[in-house]
Amino acid sequence: MCGIVGLFLKDQSLAPRLGDMLTEMLITMTDRGPDSAGIAIYGDAKPGKVKLTVQSSTPDQDFAGLAEDLGARLGAAVDQSINDTHAVLDIPAGQFEAAREALAEIRPSVRIMSRGESLEIYKEVGLPKDVATRFSLPGMTGTHGIGHTRMATESAVTTMGAHPFNTGPDQCLVHNGSLSNHNSLRRKLRREGVTIQTENDTEVGAAYLTWKMMNGATLGEALQSSLDDLDGFFTFVVGTKDGFGVVRDPIACKPAVMAETDQYVAFGSEYRALVNLPGIDEARVWEPEPATVYFWSHNNSPTTQEKAA
Amino acid sequence: MQTYDLEANGLRGLNETLQAQNAETNQTSWEVVNPKGSHAIAVGLDAPIEVTVKGSTGYYCAGMNQQATVKVEGSVGPGVAENMMSGQVIVDGDASQYAGATGHGGLLVIKGNASSRCGISMKGIDIVVHGNIGHMSAFMAQAGNLVVCGDAGDALGDSLYEARLFVRGSVKSLGADCIEKDMRPEHLALLSDLLERAGSDAKPEEFKRYGSARQLYNFDVDNAQAY
Known part of the structure; x- marks a missing residue:
């Protein structure tokens, strides 16, 4: 059920x-x-951006400086808004695969919940x-x-x-x-x-x-x-x-x-x-x-x- | 008329109160307000009382009913009047899956449509549906009558025993061992009575009767290698 x-x-x-x-x-x-x-x-969708909703069981550790670290890897500005164990990262459109690969290296304990122009997923x-x-x-x-x-x-x-x-x-x-x-x-x-x-x-x-x-x-x-x-x-x-x-x-x-x-x-x-x-x-x-x-x-x-x- | 506010006073209190009524009660007329899709409303009643539910219900409304008349001024979720023994259940709207399942007696009337498995394993109940019914209805139905004023879905009467099925509209497909049968005068009389009691103005002559071909009753030795 x-x-x-x-x-x-x-x-x-x-x-x-x-x-x-x-x-x-x-x-x-x-x-x-x-x-x-x-x-x-x-x-809402932001022009030229894709939302990446990510989750961590240790958000304090994982989300600290995440936007900067990911932005440095992607060579572009990344915005981040934290909501409890989840965070929404606004990355440049077309950079999803690069972001996934970068995340696996810089924050291996962060899991990707969703990606999309307007979609956000929250689950626990x-x-x-x-x-x-x-x-x-x-x-x-x-x-x-x-x-x-x-x-x-x-x-x-x-x-x-x-x-x-x-x-x-x-x-x-x-x-x-x-x-x-x-x-x-x-x-x-x-x-x-x-x-x-x-x-x-x-x-x-x-x-x-x-x-x-x-x-x-x-x-x-x-x-x-x-x-x-x-x-x-x-x-x-x-x-x-x-x-x-x-x-x-x-x-x-x-x-x-x-x-x-x-x-x-x-x-x-x-x-x-x-x-x-x-x-x-x-x-x-x-x-x-x-x-x-x-x-x-x-x-x-x-x-x-x-x-x- | 007694009024019970389900939202304010809770389900357990409702069923305890209704189940406490007996043949001598002078509180014969009840109204349940704010049902809001709740489950198991007015179950296990055993007194000649009338209960009106003012709105739609969830699972198992009026299950195991004996003697009482339960009217729902809305639609019902799965399993309405499941295992009814006697009395009447009347639904103004639609019914979800397995309406009247395993019912032994009484009359279930659905004024809208019923979905899948209507009358599954019915054992003597009479069911009249003013609209259509879904697939696998009257599966393994043993006794009683299922009357459908609209159309029936796939696999009607699969593995049917001795229940009688009457359908006015089309039947999408018949289940295993279910066949169309002749409508004899006694069937027209039976149908006429059921339609009248259910408040339908459909004519008995417009219906076709379906029943068991009785080919699955006994083991056929030619099928031995299938096991």
Whole structure:
């Protein structure tokens, strides 16, 4: 069992309240996943910059002088903002691989949580309310976000085993269920050059989607093919820079409920998570169909690829 | 009418209070406000009382019901009226997975749609769904009647025993050992009664009946090498 919540804003006047609403939804899902919690939030992008969210179990030591040391290695200015065990580093766009290599040398105990123009991921072991407090999640703002409460089955209860997982720029995925072919698929994806950091099944699901998209698939096509290639139980909620998607396996025993109004699209493992959203009594509320891809985008003039998603 | 505020007074208090009612109670009409998707609302009732839930519920609403009438003015999560013995459960909105699972008796009415596994392993309950039902519904259903005024999803009635299935719309696919059967006068009469009790104006003649081909009841020696 795990809990998933997601909120995609259509009406950006709600953006200042995104963190607040998502946090309440997340805490409501504590019963479904008290081990760990995490949130992916899509906020403001800075022109020419990419955000690298990193984590350390010894932040005092690791984050001291990190921006300067990394900046020196990259030959460019790096900004850093620390949030408890996490820090967001603004690095020049296109320097992600160089930054990853540099970090491995200058701060080997720092782990990369996410990368993207607007994506930040915060996750830790502990009760969702404690995780929300330590990162001040209620104060976060943005256009869309996804949260997860974990009850571990397939890998250890660790920060790196918590969701959301990020395996490609601005992509994130959370999962309720368990994949049974993750070991063989992980070996295959690593051979294909996809970076997979953990022994967790969900990260393989995320990496699979990234790999499909690296090879030209739209998110919609990648989600569609996951129905054939992933063995096991899953309700996935995925985020991209502009979009928000949902897919459930054909058996669909992992619960899911969605609500849509003029202001937002919301996802919850249970209706309980949605009850305090504005206008929920008038929302269209439904259970997503099995083996069906749902996708929403902020992009008003989508490219052909995005349209096909 | 007694009103119980679930948010203010908690779930355990609600179920203790409702379960304490008996045949002689004069508090026969109850209203539960602020359900907010909570689980296990009005479970294990065993008295001829009427409970109205003002909003949507989570898992297992009205499970194990006997005698009581539970109305939900909203939608319900997984496992509504699970293992119901008698009485009635009426849902104004939709129902999630395994509505009426393993139910032995009583009537479950869903005015919207029911999702997957509706009536799984039903053992005598009557279920009337005004809308559609999802895949694997009536899986291993043993007795009772499942009436669907809309369409049915994949693998309807897989490994069915003696439950009767009536579907007005399309059936995406039939499960193993489930076949269409003739609608005889007694079935039309039965259907007519169920539709009326469920408040549906659908006509019995519009439905098709499905049941067990009874080919899985006994071991077939020709299949020995499959084991």
